Amino acid sequence: MECDVLSRYMDLYLDGELAVQERVEVETHIRGCEGCRRFVTGESRFRAVLRQQMLAVRAPGSLRDQVTEKLKGHRRSSTPAWRPSIAYAAAVAGVAILGYLVIATYPKAQDPVAGAVAAHVASTGLEMSGDRDQVETFLRLHAPFSYRLPVADREGIRLVGARVTRLNGLPAVVYQYDAGGKMFSVAQYRIPEGAAEVQPRLDHQDGFTVATYPDRGLIQTLVGDLPDGEVSRIVPAAWTY
Amino acid sequence: MGLWPIGGRAREATRFDREAMPHLDAAYRFALSMTRDAAEADDLVQETFLKALRSFESFQEGTNCKAWLFRILRNTWFNKLRNGAREVDSDDAMEAIQDAALAGWDDRAFYRAPDEASILRATRDELESALRSLPPDFREAVVMSDVEGLTYKEIADVMGTPIGTVMSRLYRGRRLMRRRLAKAMGIDEVEEEAGGEVVQLFAARSKGEGGHGM
Numbered sequence: 001m002e003c004d005v006l007s008r009y010m011d012l013y014l015d016g017e018l019a020v021q022e023r024v025e026v027e028t029h030i031r032g033c034e035g036c037r038r039f040v041t042g043e044s045r046f047r048a049v050l051r052q053q054m055l056a057v058r059a060p061g062s063l064r065d066q067v068t069e070k071l072k073g074h075r076r077s078s079t080p081a082w083r084p085s086i087a088y089a090a091a092v093a094g095v096a097i098l099g100y101l102v103i104a105t106y107p108k109a110q111d112p113v114a115g116a117v118a119a120h121v122a123s124t125g126l127e128m129s130g131d132r133d134q135v136e137t138f139l140r141l142h143a144p145f146s147y148r149l150p151v152a153d154r155e156g157i158r159l160v161g162a163r164v165t166r167l168n169g170l171p172a173v174v175y176q177y178d179a180g181g182k183m184f185s186v187a188q189y190r191i192p193e194g195a196a197e198v199q200p201r202l203d204h205q206d207g208f209t210v211a212t213y214p215d216r217g218l219i220q221t222l223v224g225d226l227p228d229g230e231v232s233r234i235v236p237a238a239w240t241y
Numbered sequence: 242m243g244l245w246p247i248g249g250r251a252r253e254a255t256r257f258d259r260e261a262m263p264h265l266d267a268a269y270r271f272a273l274s275m276t277r278d279a280a281e282a283d284d285l286v287q288e289t290f291l292k293a294l295r296s297f298e299s300f301q302e303g304t305n306c307k308a309w310l311f312r313i314l315r316n317t318w319f320n321k322l323r324n325g326a327r328e329v330d331s332d333d334a335m336e337a338i339q340d341a342a343l344a345g346w347d348d349r350a351f352y353r354a355p356d357e358a359s360i361l362r363a364t365r366d367e368l369e370s371a372l373r374s375l376p377p378d379f380r381e382a383v384v385m386s387d388v389e390g391l392t393y394k395e396i397a398d399v400m401g402t403p404i405g406t407v408m409s410r411l412y413r414g415r416r417l418m419r420r421r422l423a424k425a426m427g428i429d430e431v432e433e434e435a436g437g438e439v440v441q442l443f444a445a446r447s448k449g450e451g452g453h454g455m
Contacts, residue, residue, distance in 0.1 A: 007349075015386065035349060042352025046361055046388055046419070053365040054372075054388045059269035063283050067290045073252055074291060118403060121316060121401055177273055183320065184404055204296035207289065207313035225320040 006036055008016040014043060115167035115213075116221035117205050120176050127163040135162045135175070142170035150186040150220045151177060151234060157212075179234070184224025191219055200235075202228065211235050257297050264307045267389055271311050274316050274384045277373055285321075289314040292329070308395040311385065313397060351419055360422050371422040379414030386411055 006029055010062050012018050015025045128138040132149070139147050142164050151157060160183075161176045167187055175186045191198075191214065200213035209220045209231050222231060268289060272282035287379040292313050300309050314450075352359060363371075371378055378400075385399065393411075397404045 011408070011415070015411075017391070038352050039349045042359070042361070046351070048386055049361055050368055051390075053363075053368050054270065054384075056365065057270050058266045059286065060283075063269060063286060064265060066283075067287055070287055070291055071257075074294060119403065121319075130305065200368055203299065204292070205299045206309075207292040207296060207316045217385065225317065 003033060003036055006033075010040070010043070014040070014047070042217070073105060080110075115172075116174075116185075116223050117208055117210060119165065119167055119172075119187055120185045120208065120223035121206075129161040131166075132159045135159055138162065139164075139173065143173055145190040147173050147188060148216070150175055150215070150222075151187055151216075157181050157234065179226065179230070182225060184222060184226055184234075187223070188221045188223045191217055202231065253297055254294075260300070261293055261310060263289070263295070264310050267307050268310050268314055270388065271381075271384060272314055272318075274380055275315065275377070285318055287312060288317055292317065305391065305395050307389065308391055308399055311389075311391075312399045317324065317383070351423065355386045360419060360426060360428065363422055363426060367422060368423055370427060371418050374421050375414050375418055379410050379417065382407055383414040383418060384412040386401055387415070 006026060009018065009022065009026055013023065018026065030040055030110045127142075128135055130138075136149070139162060144164060149159065151159070156179060159175060160178045164172050165172055165174055167174075167189065170189050170192065174190045175188065177184050177186070198212065198214050198219055200211070203210045205213070205224065208223050209226050209228055211231050213220055213222075213235060222235065224231065226234075265286070268286050272285040272289070273279065276282045287311060291393045293428060296313070300306065307331045316400055346442065354391060372383065381400065386393075391399070391442055393404050393407050400407065
């Protein structure tokens with residue numbers, strides 16, 4: 001192994017990310033090469049210094065107290081993580097009676113939540129930014145299925161963009177909304193043929209609130225940095241077209 | 242579903258205290274490195290722990306809880322930052338700039354010098370400001386690896402990028418950091434000699450300026 005080859009492996013070696021065989025090769029080279037040995041020694045000492053100095057930075061005591069208090073408060077006050085509001089339940093029932101609610105079916109192996117959270121985090125790539133009319137013009141041309149705007153424009157909630165993508169191997173449209181400065185997105189799929197029933201559900205994942213619900217032949221997954229109450233306020237709106 | 246049985250909730254709470262609370266310092270350090278502001282870091286950590294408690298069911302036992310908290314923290318921070326879509330990572334543009342900054346730099350040069358005049362003597366302030374000077378994506382990767390000891394895979398999960406991207410951010414970030422640190426400490430290469438074989442680490446500081454007693 002030559003020094004220039006070694007230098008490409010050096011980070012992996014020092015990070016403990018090499019397989020045993022590669023590790024042995026690197027160590028054999030280092031034993032016989034003073035330049036590389038000095039570099040490895042210097043670099044590992046520098047990392048130790050960096051680590052030691054930076055680990056001395058600790059959360060202030062006041063922060064620890066605040067966090068502990070907040071968690072206590074949350075535990076005292078929180079009802080079970082989510083219970084659909086009466087308005088929500090009524091809306092679901094109403095829609096069902098009107099015959100709009102298609103029994104949503106979905107292949108079990110595909111998790112709409114995971115895909116939608118990833119799409120929300122990566123929502124860098126809005127293909128189309130603009131108001132409702134602009135988004136609709138874009139979607140009329142590009143949507144892979146007969147889309148439907150998931151949330152009606154109303155005070156405090158504004159459609160700001162969309163993109164067409166694939167999530168979990170299915171064509172999807174991801175809409176982005178601005179709810180008074182907080183962004184949330186809604187991923188929309190067409191329900192695949194012959195899949196299992198999807199019940200409306202609410203999850204918390206990676207710090208986001210995630211609501212999944214069927215709506216007239218489509219499945220929608222709303223992902224946002226929003227409190228549950230806010231989400232259950234937005235979700236029923238999806239049923240009231 | 243999000244319904245905890247009553248007895249289960251108390252158990253979850255204990256488990257949260259055991260798994261997540263020990264990472265409060267790490268979360269604060271990571272928040273500081275992202276926000277570069279103590280008050281913002283405070284808020285971010287509080288929000289992160291509240292969300293983590295609420296989402297604790299989605300934490301997979303046996304995985305690294307610190308990395309999971311970092312992911313929530315990072316998502317929360319970017320959510321605060323973005324007004325409209327988060328800016329697209331400008332990796333390509335960044336790479337061009339970093340490559341220009343690193344051209345001609347031989348990382349071995351850092352450790353050719355005797356210890357007493359090398360970056361091994363950097364103070365915490367100097368280290369912090371060298372870290373702060375890095376582009377955000379590089380800084381995050383370096384902090385997660387070199388300070389917090391996360392694996393490439395864990396960092397890739399936190400940042401939502403492939404492992405190859407993590408490796409390249411680490412490679413560039415580390416070298417850029419060491420170079421800036423050396424500059425700030427007045428330890429710097431003079432020039433690359435013809436043939437590029439030897440890069441001198443120490444600027445021949447003019448005697449009038451003082452220096453490190455060399």
